[in-house]
Structure formats: structure tokens, C-alpha cells
Amino acid sequence: MTMSWRGDEWTKPYLDSGIMMIANQNVLFLLMVTAPFGVFVALLGYIGIFAQSRKVLTFYNILLWPLFAMITSIGYICFRRSHVALYQKLKFSWINEFSRDDRLVIQNALNCCGYRSLSDYPSYDLHCFPRAPLPSCESKFLQYQQDLLSNTSSAAFTLLPIQLLVMLVALLCSNHIDNLFRTAYPITPKLYTQ
Numbered sequence: 001m002t003m004s005w006r007g008d009e010w011t012k013p014y015l016d017s018g019i020m021m022i023a024n025q026n027v028l029f030l031l032m033v034t035a036p037f038g039v040f041v042a043l044l045g046y047i048g049i050f051a052q053s054r055k056v057l058t059f060y061n062i063l064l065w066p067l068f069a070m071i072t073s074i075g076y077i078c079f080r081r082s083h084v085a086l087y088q089k090l091k092f093s094w095i096n097e098f099s100r101d102d103r104l105v106i107q108n109a110l111n112c113c114g115y116r117s118l119s120d121y122p123s124y125d126l127h128c129f130p131r132a133p134l135p136s137c138e139s140k141f142l143q144y145q146q147d148l149l150s151n152t153s154s155a156a157f158t159l160l161p162i163q164l165l166v167m168l169v170a171l172l173c174s175n176h177i178d179n180l181f182r183t184a185y186p187i188t189p190k191l192y193t194q
Helices: 016-023 025-051 054-083 086-097 102-111 138-174
Strands: none
Touching: 016 025, 016 102, 016 138, 025 102, 025 138, 054 086, 054 138, 086 138, 102 138
């Protein structure tokens, strides 16, 4: 079984995933890198706990910091993007960055035509044509982006205190495994080996 690393395969079950893949590629990339990295770090922590290996727990504690930075960067990027001139950024992207196919995906997902009007950079197809009774995409696209970015940033910032607590507990508990920097095999006292 092979795993596809393309974003369109992973997000296809979601209703408006096409909009997210086109308008928020950097956030989607960070999410797709952070999630497997978080699972890997969690598995490393479980291995370190059950094996009682201080070496593994040391690497676990070190890898918690990049995970914290990744979660913080997702929250910061989404917060900054949603609160600093989102309207101008969306208009600039619609005109200069999105291809005809990108605009067509957004128009079909939001059931609209053109950015401000039917004649403002539309992608014509069977549903969107010069005299179509469809509204412009400006307000729907802006509302969708505001909701998506604010929900993503609030979810990321909600995870940060939990991540800090995990980091604190991991630091405190890793020191109680053993005083030696050793592997998982216990050292048998000389008294019992004779």
C-alpha cells in the first residue's frame, strides 16, 4: 500500500477543501508536516516511558521544542493573515496569483462568479457566464477565509498551553527514570549476582 503525499488526496473528503488548497497552501503544508511529526514525537515518548530509557526520553524532550514551534507558527500565520489586510490580500491573490483553474474551483465551491462582479476576473464555465444570476465571490470568499483562519489560529493557540504542560511534565518525569544516562536494561546490583 502506498501513501500519497499530494494535498488534494488527503483533503478530498472535506467539503471546501479546494479553497483551502488554493488559498492557504502554506498553512496546509505546515499542518501536513506538523501532524505526522507530532505523532512521531508522541510514539517516541511512549517508547521512552515503557522502555524506561533516559536516552529516548531526552530525544523526546528535545523534539517537543520543534513541535511547539510548529504549532506556534501555524497559529501565528493564520492569526496574522486573518487580521492584517485580508481583504487586500485576497483581491491581490485573485487577480495576480490564482490561475483560471484556481478561480474556477473557488467559484464552483462558493457558487459565485467573478470577484467583485461578473466582469471582474471571472473564470467562465457552464455556471458562470456574463449574464449568470450568480453573486460575486468577494463577500463569500472573505467570510470563508476569515472563518477558516480564525478557527485554525484559535485551535493552534488552544494547543499551546497543553503543549507547554506536556513539556514541563516530560522534563520533570524524565529525571526520575534513572540517575544514569543508560539504555533500557537495568543494572543488577552485585549483591544479587553472586
